[in-house]
Amino acid sequence: MSVRQAHDDTTGAKKIVGLKNCLGFRKLPFVAENLEKIRELLMLEASAVERAAGRLKAADADNAVRLLVGCAGKVVVLGVGKSGVIAQKIAQTMTSTGTVAIYLHPSDALHGSLGVVTSGDVIIALSNSGETDEIIAILPALKARKVPIISIVGNLASTLARESDVALDASVDREACPL
Structure with missing residues (x-):
């Protein structure tokens, strides 16, 4: 057939x-x-x-790279939903290249798993809106641990972008898929 x-x-x-x-x-x-x-x-x-590529600012890229290269602990990548799937892929790719990295679901972090984040770690937080409730809820605990936060957001005016040490612009003019 x-x-x-x-x-x-x-x-x-x-x-x-x-x-x-x-x-x-x-x-x-x-x-x-x-x-x-x-x-x-x-x-x-x-x-x-x-x-x-055109929106990427040299200073932001440089600062993000410096934080990652200087990371004495592990890279902890966060995201929820589709951003979470991308965060998992980033953590897996970093691990396969020799960087100690994990994916941490922000909901799990809210329910006891935040203990995995220690001083010396670097956070990469992904959120299109930059207002994802679960990520915003753990920001005070991350700040208390004094871990640097690199955010990849679709909204540079968002809470997550403002609270990050480095905010990278991932905005799009039009989604390829409306879902």
């Missing part, structure tokens, strides 16, 4: 993917018919990366 036939015949498609209760498979668009949409999405993302 061809991919096109599988697309047109949900029974065949279900056999190919091995799912018995595959709902909505027929609604999955055939990729060849959406090539232009895929190209537009890639161009949108490339443009967003180019604008982000």
Whole structure:
């Protein structure tokens, strides 16, 4: 059975993917018919990366790098939701390059796991709004531990950006996906 036939015949498609209760498979668009949409999405993302590079201030980049290079402890990366998924990836990538790094979910930090953060650590906090309740709630405890905070935010006027030692601009003009 061809991919096109599988697309047109949900029974065949279900056999190919091995799912018995595959709902909505027929609604999955055939990729060849959406090539232009895929190209537009890639161009949108490339443009967003180019604008982000243009917004990056040398002093902020330098300060963030100095904090990370001078980190005597570990890098603790925070985020909730999609920012949390990205935070996990950042921590994993840092670990794979030899940097001691962990992901800490801010909700877990609020319920006892904040003890993992010690002096000598550096925090990287990700939040599009910069107002994520769980992150804002742990800022006083992080400040009390005197750990430097690097934030990556979509709003430089936010609480998180203002409370950070370094705030990096991750704002976008338009989301590629409305979800």
